[in-house]
Amino acid sequence: MQIDGDRFLADLHALRAIGAAGVGKGVVRPAYTESDVAARRWLAGRFEDAGLEVAVDGMGNLFGLAGGQSLLMGSHSDSQPEGGWLDGALGVIAALEVARASREAGGPAISVVSFQDEEGRFGVTTGSAVWSGHLAQPEADGLTDHAGVTLADARAALSEMVTGPVDPARFTGFIEMHIEQGPALDSAGEQIGVVSDIVGIRDMKITFGGQQNHAGTTPMHLRKDAFQAVSAFNTLLAERFRNVVTPATVWTIGHLSLHPNASSIVPGRAVFSMQWRDGDPDRLARMEAIIRDTAQEVAESRGMDMSFGPLLGLEPVRMDGRLRGALEEAAETVAPGKWRTMPSGALHDATNVSRLMPVAMLFVPSIDGISHAFEEDTAEEDLVAGVEVLARAVAVLG
Amino acid sequence: MQIDGDRFLADLHALRAIGAAGVGKGVVRPAYTESDVAARRWLAGRFEDAGLEVAVDGMGNLFGLAGGQSLLMGSHSDSQPEGGWLDGALGVIAALEVARASREAGGPAISVVSFQDEEGRFGVTTGSAVWSGHLAQPEADGLTDHAGVTLADARAALSEMVTGPVDPARFTGFIEMHIEQGPALDSAGEQIGVVSDIVGIRDMKITFGGQQNHAGTTPMHLRKDAFQAVSAFNTLLAERFRNVVTPATVWTIGHLSLHPNASSIVPGRAVFSMQWRDGDPDRLARMEAIIRDTAQEVAESRGMDMSFGPLLGLEPVRMDGRLRGALEEAAETVAPGKWRTMPSGALHDATNVSRLMPVAMLFVPSIDGISHAFEEDTAEEDLVAGVEVLARAVAVLG
Numbered sequence: 001m002q003i004d005g006d007r008f009l010a011d012l013h014a015l016r017a018i019g020a021a022g023v024g025k026g027v028v029r030p031a032y033t034e035s036d037v038a039a040r041r042w043l044a045g046r047f048e049d050a051g052l053e054v055a056v057d058g059m060g061n062l063f064g065l066a067g068g069q070s071l072l073m074g075s076h077s078d079s080q081p082e083g084g085w086l087d088g089a090l091g092v093i094a095a096l097e098v099a100r101a102s103r104e105a106g107g108p109a110i111s112v113v114s115f116q117d118e119e120g121r122f123g124v125t126t127g128s129a130v131w132s133g134h135l136a137q138p139e140a141d142g143l144t145d146h147a148g149v150t151l152a153d154a155r156a157a158l159s160e161m162v163t164g165p166v167d168p169a170r171f172t173g174f175i176e177m178h179i180e181q182g183p184a185l186d187s188a189g190e191q192i193g194v195v196s197d198i199v200g201i202r203d204m205k206i207t208f209g210g211q212q213n214h215a216g217t218t219p220m221h222l223r224k225d226a227f228q229a230v231s232a233f234n235t236l237l238a239e240r241f242r243n244v245v246t247p248a249t250v251w252t253i254g255h256l257s258l259h260p261n262a263s264s265i266v267p268g269r270a271v272f273s274m275q276w277r278d279g280d281p282d283r284l285a286r287m288e289a290i291i292r293d294t295a296q297e298v299a300e301s302r303g304m305d306m307s308f309g310p311l312l313g314l315e316p317v318r319m320d321g322r323l324r325g326a327l328e329e330a331a332e333t334v335a336p337g338k339w340r341t342m343p344s345g346a347l348h349d350a351t352n353v354s355r356l357m358p359v360a361m362l363f364v365p366s367i368d369g370i371s372h373a374f375e376e377d378t379a380e381e382d383l384v385a386g387v388e389v390l391a392r393a394v395a396v397l398g
Numbered sequence: 399m400q401i402d403g404d405r406f407l408a409d410l411h412a413l414r415a416i417g418a419a420g421v422g423k424g425v426v427r428p429a430y431t432e433s434d435v436a437a438r439r440w441l442a443g444r445f446e447d448a449g450l451e452v453a454v455d456g457m458g459n460l461f462g463l464a465g466g467q468s469l470l471m472g473s474h475s476d477s478q479p480e481g482g483w484l485d486g487a488l489g490v491i492a493a494l495e496v497a498r499a500s501r502e503a504g505g506p507a508i509s510v511v512s513f514q515d516e517e518g519r520f521g522v523t524t525g526s527a528v529w530s531g532h533l534a535q536p537e538a539d540g541l542t543d544h545a546g547v548t549l550a551d552a553r554a555a556l557s558e559m560v561t562g563p564v565d566p567a568r569f570t571g572f573i574e575m576h577i578e579q580g581p582a583l584d585s586a587g588e589q590i591g592v593v594s595d596i597v598g599i600r601d602m603k604i605t606f607g608g609q610q611n612h613a614g615t616t617p618m619h620l621r622k623d624a625f626q627a628v629s630a631f632n633t634l635l636a637e638r639f640r641n642v643v644t645p646a647t648v649w650t651i652g653h654l655s656l657h658p659n660a661s662s663i664v665p666g667r668a669v670f671s672m673q674w675r676d677g678d679p680d681r682l683a684r685m686e687a688i689i690r691d692t693a694q695e696v697a698e699s700r701g702m703d704m705s706f707g708p709l710l711g712l713e714p715v716r717m718d719g720r721l722r723g724a725l726e727e728a729a730e731t732v733a734p735g736k737w738r739t740m741p742s743g744a745l746h747d748a749t750n751v752s753r754l755m756p757v758a759m760l761f762v763p764s765i766d767g768i769s770h771a772f773e774e775d776t777a778e779e780d781l782v783a784g785v786e787v788l789a790r791a792v793a794v795l796g
Contacts, residue, residue: 214579216743
C-alpha cells in the first residue's frame with residue numbers, strides 16, 4: 001500500500017486553517033466551539049470523499065466507517081484553549097490517509113475516528129470516556145467547564161450532526177498516532193516512538209472557602225485568605241510528595257480562580273485544579289491520600305471550609321502486544337535505528353478505547369518537546385514517516 | 399440645626415436599591431457600570447431637590463454645589479465588584495442630609511460630592527486622585543481594569559452628564575463620614591470613631607512569565623510554572639517581611655490570573671496584584687524593596703521573565719486639627735464615652751483631597767468588622783448618630 005504524503009499534508013494544513021489562532025501554526029478549537037463544529041463538518045466531508053460512511057454519536061464523536069469489520073484508527077480534532085496544530089489533528093488525518101491508501105491498494109478495511117473533548121474542557125478525554133462506557137452520559141452532561149457551562153448545553157451545538165450510537169463491536173482494534181508532546185524523541189534525534197503503556201491520571205477540583213474582607217482593615221492574624229491557603233497547600237504538597245514520587249511523576253495546579261479577585265479584597269474563595277500522573281496505580285492512590293490530608297489540614301489550621309470536586313481519572317494502560325509488534329517492525333523498516341519503545345506521559349483516547357478492544361499508539365517527535373501551546377510543531381518528514389509506519393503495520397496486520 | 403433621620407435612612411435605602419445584588423443588603427455598582435451611572439443620575443436629582451447646583455467633571459466625580467464658599471462633605475457611590483451598601487454611599491447620603499438640614503436651619507453652606515472609582519477598578523481612588531491633581535487625566539486614561547478595558551473607554555459612559563471642571567478653591571475643607579470597615583468600634587461596643595490619620599498604600603501588578611507546556615509530558619525539573627513562581631514569591635515574602643512589619647501592617651495578593659488557566663497545562667504566565675499598607679512611609683519603602691528583590695530572585699532562580707506594573711499609591715495623611723477637634727467635641731456630646739480617636743487602615747478619598755484643603759474623617763462601626771462583602775452592615779442608630787455628630791460639628795465650625 002502506498003500513502004500519498006502530499007495529500008496527507010494538504011489535509012493536515014486545511015484542518016489547521018479551521019480555528020487558526022493567527023499566532024504561528026496555533027489553533028483555538030476547544031470542544032463544541034464554533035471552530036470545533038466547523039472542523040467536524042469539514043472532516044465529515046473528507047470521510048465521505050474517501051468512501052467512508054459518516055456517523056456521529058450523541059457526544060459528537062465523529063466516525064468514518066468502512067463496511068463490515070474494520071480496524072479503527074484516529075485521535076481527536078478538538079484543541080486546548082490555546083492549542084498546537086498537531087495535538088489530535090495529526091492522528092485523525094493520518095488515519096484518513098491510511099484508510100484511503102488501504103482502500104486504493106485493496107488492503108484491510110480501516111475506519112477513522114475523531115473523538116470529542118479529548119482536551120478535557122469538561123473533564124478528561126470526555127468523548128471517548130462516554131463511548132467506551134467509562135463515563136455515563138447523564139453523569140457527563142452534569143460536568144461544567146471553568147465558565148460554568150454544562151456539557152449538556154455545550155453538546156447541543158453538534159445535535160444536527162448526530163446520527164446515533166456507534167457499536168464498538170464492529171472494530172477489531174484501535175491504533176492512535178500522536179505527537180510525543182515531550183522532549184525524548186526530539187532531543188535524541190529520533191523519528192518514531194512506539195508506545196509501551198500510557199500513564200494514569202487523576203484530576204480533581206479543590207475549593208478553599210475563607211472570609212472575603214477589606215484588604216486594609218483586616219489584621220493579618222484575623223484573615224481567612226483563600227489564596228494564602230492555596231499557596232500553603234501547594235508548598236506542603238511538594239514536601240510531602242518527595243518520598244513518594246519518581247522522576248517520571250508529575251503534578252500540576254494549572255487552573256486557579258480567586259473570588260472576588262480584586263486587589264483591595266482579601267480573597268474569600270479559591271477554586272483550583274489538582275492534577276497528578278504516574279504509571280503506577282498504587283502511587284496515584286498514595287498521592288491522592290496526601291492531597292486530601294494536606295488540603296484538610298490547611299483548611300482546619302486556618303478555620304476555613306474546604307471541599308473536593310469529583311475525582312476524574314484513568315488507570316495506566318499497557319498497549320496490545322500484537323499491534324505494538326507490527327508497529328515496531330514497521331518502525332525498524334521506515335526509520336532503522338531512529339525509533340524507540342517508550343511510555344506515554346500524556347493521556348490519550350486510546351486509554352478509554354482499551355476497555356473495548358486491543359489498542360496501540362505511535363509517536364512522532366515534538367520540536368523542543370513543546371505542546372499545548374501555539375509553538376507546538378514537528379518536522380513534516382517526521383509526520384510523513386509516521387504515516388508510513390502506520391501503513392506498513394496495517395498491511396502486515398491484514 | 400436638626401437632621402431628619404428618617405429622610406436620611408430613606409435616601410440611603412433608595413440608593414442601595416440601585417445595583418442591588420439581591421444578596422442581603424449587598425450592591426454591585428463598580429465605577430462606570432450601568433448601575434453606577436444610574437446611581438449618579440439619581441443622586442444628581444436629589445442634589446437638585448436639595449437646592450444644590452449639580453456639577454460633574456470629566457472623571458465623573460459628581461458634585462452638589464452650594465453658592466459661594468462652602469464646606470465640602472461626601473465620599474463615593476461606586477462599589478467593589480461585590481460591595482456592601484454603606485461603603486462610600488453612607489458618606490454621600492450623610493453629607494446630603496447635613497447640607498439639607500443646614501440649609502433649612504440657615505446654617506453654613508455645605509456642598510456634597512460623590513467621587514468616582516474610589517474602589518479602584520482602574521487604580522486607587524482614581525476619581526479624587528485626578529481631581530486633586532495627584533494623577534494626570536491622560537495618565538489615568540491609560541489605566542486598564544482586570545478585563546483590559548481602559549479608563550478612557552469606561553468614562554465615556556458618563557460623558558452626557560459632564561458639565562466641566564470643578565474649582566477646589568471654592569471649598570474651605572472636606573469632611574468624609576465612612577464605615578470603619580474593621581472590627582475595632584464594633585468589638586468595643588462604641589458608636590463613633592474620629593480619625594487621626596489615614597495609612598499609606600502601595601499597589602503594583604507583578605507578572606511572571608514562564609513556559610506554557612503539557613502537564614503530562616513535562617518533567618517537574620524542566621518546568622517554568624508561573625503559578626509555582628507566585629506561590630514561592632508569596633511564601634518568601636512572608637518570611638522576609640517578618641522583621642520589617644508591625645501588627646498594623648497588612649499586605650495582600652487579592653487578584654491573580656493564570657494563563658491559559660487550564661488543568662492540563664503548566665501555566666506559562668501569571669499576573670497578580672501586590673498591595674501593602676502602613677502608616678509609616680519608610681516602612682512602605684522598605685517593603686517595596688523586599689517585594690522587588692524577592693520577585694527578581696524567584697524569576698532568576700527559575701529562568702523566568704518577570705515585570706512590574708506601575709507603582710500606584712498614596713502617602714499616609716494626618717487629619718486637620720480644627721476639623722478633627724470639632725468632630726471630637728460633637729462625638730462626646732452625641733455618644734458620651736462611646737467614641738474613640740483612631741487611625742484609618744482603609745484608604746479614602748480624603749487622602750487625595752488633603753492635598754487641596756484641610757480634611758477630617760468620621761467612622762461608625764462595621765458589624766463584625768466585615769466590609770467589601772455583601773454582608774457589610776451597621777446598626778441604623780449608629781448611622782444616625784454619625785450624621786448627628788457631623789451636623790453638630792458643622793454648626794460649630796460655622
